[in-house]
Amino acid sequence: MTIQTTTHLNFRGDARAALDFYQSVFGGHTVINTYADFGMPKELPGADHVVFGLVASDNGFRVMGYDVPGEPGGTIVGGTSTRRENGTTVTDQASFVSVNADSLDEAQGYWDKLADGGSTVVEPLAASAWSAGFGMLTDRFGVTWSVGVTAAA
Template sequence: MTTKLVPYLNFPGNTREALTFYQSVFGGELILHTFAQFGVTDMPADGIMHGELTSEEISLAASDAMPGDEAKWGTTRIYLAVMGDDLATQEGWFTALAEGGEIVVKLERQVWDDVYGQVKDRFGMEWMFNITAPS
């Protein structure tokens, strides 16, 4: 059996929009299950109870927050880290995630010789990119 860590994101009612956006950036297969599909009646019927985006490189899961949960959210506690050696692919992802969001750290070569940058996407998720010493 294979075990892997999958970031599970929680959004204030816009999970469908967020995962669809991430699919446009990363590609992959998107599966969305609504609250109605599981018979949950105290949440919006078309709200996302569980969503998964899976590709060869990326696995994300997400759901819409229960009412009042977003009031408990503070500042960023989790960063989504993308690490690898494919400069062109990661630069494209970084640029796409920055659209409607903000670049926190410009994607550029760092003192440790890798290319690194941080971006907060339009859904408030923070992504760290580390591209291993590209030539």
């Protein structure tokens, strides 16, 4: 028996842009279904918003997302602040997305792409006590990513 977990992100009107961005970072394919695709009249506000979205790539990366009905806010639903204070990470977000690569070069590639377009670096990607590379950033959509190198066994 196997089990697979997939991070599901909740947005306020920009799920499509976020999922397209994550596909550009991690590769794979994107599946997008709108509220209109599932029967909402197309003339209603929000009918073109994402009710089911998925990015899946052959390397194992998967993330889902959708637009929460209601007021558009242009950011992920939940907390909006992650920062370093006195050597610790302080946040009001319920979760982060963690991505681990096999090498520092691969992790750096993901980092550079995620950082594109207005991210906030929480902790720069650098060697740490537990990894050849670890860093945290909040991307332009408000999602905080933990990027690292898989520790050798």
